[in-house]
Amino acid sequence: MLGDVLLIADKHRSAAKEIVSEILKIAKPKIIICVSGESGSGKTELSHCIGKELVKNHNIPTKIIHSDNYYSTHPKIRNKWRLENGLDKVGINEIDWKNLIKNVHDFLENKISQMPCVDLVPDEVDMLTTDFSKIKILIVDGLYAINLPSDLSIYIDLTYHETKKAQADRGKEKSDELRWQILEQEHKNVISLKEKANIIINKDYSVTWKK
Template sequence: MIGDKIAYHAAYKPVTDFVINKLIDKLNKRQRICISVGGESGCGKTSLTYALLKDIEATTNLRGFIFHADDYYVLPPRDTHNLRIEDFSRVGTNEVKLNLLEININEFKNGNTDILKPLIVYDENVILEERINSMDFDFCLVEGTYAMLLENSDYKVFMDITYEDTRPVRIQRARDIIGGIAEKVLEIEHEIVKTHKVLADVVIDKNIKIIN
């Protein structure tokens, strides 16, 4: 995913500490695990995933790789948006190649040395390809709206933060198109994603507190 600037946010440290504590035995045994982070647009999935990456690496001296589910959309972002305008029923998991993401995660966990995955370039509105050697890494993370649905994930973190909660953040990051149509899309996604909370191993609320 090219186009987002990701920074480390110390506010996520209590969450990353909690997750590391849950997984430290597997990490110390160098098991090739996958951690997924899901939730609505703008809820902080990318930032939390990056914090998990950096804190796990610092704690274990292992190296991690992040799969961004946005890379797996069938169409580039502006094309996806235009099709949604024509027909809101398009909004949902069918827009994302979840099966390909599952395959790539499975390849990673199996130590595949030549994984071919998609790569979105936001500014150019194109989807390219990149190759990775999973043996250059020890564990992986995946972040995305529908990440709780991934069967190849070993531990799932759900951010229980709605599109109404995140409106100021979405306006600030200026990546998404803000307006009536965008809010309708987020409302539809909200109705889908809120049912995924029960699939999580841990749930985080809007105050970055662990609530279960």
């Protein structure tokens, strides 16, 4: 997303270093890392720190894509669509998985790919061109990102109740009753994916590896 606000702290950098030490052990020509968590949990910050650590300190070409760019509805009409169709429609099925999976396959096949990219300032969807032949590691972050097959799936174990300050500081969404109803529905969908993760980021941002 263009125009996003990142609130990077030492906890994100520390967790990223620990995760990267394990990523370096994966012996594959192309690696997919997925990061999920609720709104304000720090998934974008953690993904950024992982990517930066891989590129700057290990010289591994890495690309981050955000599943928030892949909603089936345009951002300007999304909440209207939700109200008209019912808030029970909020969740995993709002994502255009076909397009997201196509871009992931483009990465695996070293193709030049066209991807959506939401510009948060005008709230419009741009198209981004990426040559995946130059990329070794793909990081996909988003509420439901770990629904994708991956080599490493990371789940940040914080609920939207615990991340209200981070949400307010980032100011991505208007805070009103509708927003809290949407967050609750997202919460139910995100937590249903927790079992897919092989890394859990705890509430204090310590890292737990699932056996």
